Amino acid sequence: MFITTKMILIKRLFLALAILGTYGCSQHIVRDTAASGLVSFGNNYVTPWFVASEDTDIMCAMGEGMSGLAYPMGPNVDPMIPMLALASGTCAYEKGLEEELRSIRALRRNDIEAAQDARTQQKRWTRLAAQRQYEGYKAAVRAFGKPGESCPEFKDDNEEMSYMFGLFVGLQAFQLDLTSGGNVGVPTNIVPGVMKGIQCIDSDKFWGVPNAVLASMDIMKLSIGGESKALDDAYARLEQASAVGKAQRVRIVQMLEAIVYQSQGKHEKTKALIKEHAALKKAEPADPKLNLIDEIATRGIRFVSDKMWTENTGQRTPYQQLGMFWDDKPTLDQGLDIDELL
Numbered sequence: 001m002f003i004t005t006k007m008i009l010i011k012r013l014f015l016a017l018a019i020l021g022t023y024g025c026s027q028h029i030v031r032d033t034a035a036s037g038l039v040s041f042g043n044n045y046v047t048p049w050f051v052a053s054e055d056t057d058i059m060c061a062m063g064e065g066m067s068g069l070a071y072p073m074g075p076n077v078d079p080m081i082p083m084l085a086l087a088s089g090t091c092a093y094e095k096g097l098e099e100e101l102r103s104i105r106a107l108r109r110n111d112i113e114a115a116q117d118a119r120t121q122q123k124r125w126t127r128l129a130a131q132r133q134y135e136g137y138k139a140a141v142r143a144f145g146k147p148g149e150s151c152p153e154f155k156d157d158n159e160e161m162s163y164m165f166g167l168f169v170g171l172q173a174f175q176l177d178l179t180s181g182g183n184v185g186v187p188t189n190i191v192p193g194v195m196k197g198i199q200c201i202d203s204d205k206f207w208g209v210p211n212a213v214l215a216s217m218d219i220m221k222l223s224i225g226g227e228s229k230a231l232d233d234a235y236a237r238l239e240q241a242s243a244v245g246k247a248q249r250v251r252i253v254q255m256l257e258a259i260v261y262q263s264q265g266k267h268e269k270t271k272a273l274i275k276e277h278a279a280l281k282k283a284e285p286a287d288p289k290l291n292l293i294d295e296i297a298t299r300g301i302r303f304v305s306d307k308m309w310t311e312n313t314g315q316r317t318p319y320q321q322l323g324m325f326w327d328d329k330p331t332l333d334q335g336l337d338i339d340e341l342l
Contacts, residue, residue: 063087082166085136096125140166147197208244278323
């Protein structure tokens with residue numbers, strides 16, 4: 001049979017395409033298998049060890065360090081992304097908070113240039129935090145579907161927690177993007193979906209967080225409208241959610257309470273809550289399996305305290321004195337002059 005040179009070239013082309021196609025498929029198989037293995041290993045070994053740790057700086061290191069490994073692994077690793085986004089986003093957000101403290105100190109010295117520079121840095125870090133957390137939300141949507149349309153069917157508690165973190169970082173991303181100028185492009189319609197989706201989660205199983213988020217958002221809305229009765233009800237629901245976490249010795253809702261009270265200008269309630277949290281930490285140690293969640297709460301509450309201290313004294317909360325304030329009157333059993341802390 002006579003075969004032309006053109007036919008030989010066409011056959012070689014098809015063979016090359018077939019090899020490339022097979023190679024591409026095998027790449028995806030290897031990637032997807034590795035991703036599924038990473039998620040399984042994470043659920044069975046990494047997460048239990050991680051949430052039992054008391055070292056919250058590991059949270060930052062893990063979020064930032066593992067993102068480069070996890071993100072390229074495709075859709076099979078999406079259930080893991082919300083936790084990484086929460087961790088890495090929190091790192092950037094806290095760096096922004098440090099810049100806010102620097103700005104406050106500069107304003108106290110009437111150093112306008114230093115204050116403006118700190119605010120610029122704060123916006124940069126806040127934008128990065130919003131960007132990181134929005135990626136976590138998008139991963140949750142890919143893994144579980146768009147929130148608000150229907151409730152996902154979770155295979156286990158790990159998936160339910162991942163969904164909760166995904167919704168939480170979506171809400172955080174929206175708020176932080178708004179704060180930093182809206183450059184990340186988090187859509188405004190994200191909030192109604194998150195509010196519906198978070199109702200799919202068993203709030204009592206997760207330390208009261210879902211109900212606390214719902215109550216906090218209602219407080220933000222109602223405080224503008226001036227509906228006092230509905231606002232009082234929302235505060236009561238927030239306190240009920242906090243009671244759930246306190247009973248489980250995982251006081252993460254107290255952090256949300258402190259942030260809400262501070263944002264609403266309720267300084268005395270903020271102080272009282274910080275004092276309560278500090279006392280609870282001494283009297284009732286956290287659930288040892290969930291040390292990290294409780295420590296994250298303490299870390300967030302300390303930042304609220306730091307801002308109050310800095311606004312009033314120019315320095316952050318003194319070392320090991322969370323729960324004490326510059327205007328406290330020492331009791332006889334304290335035997336401590338508050339002036340020694342300044």
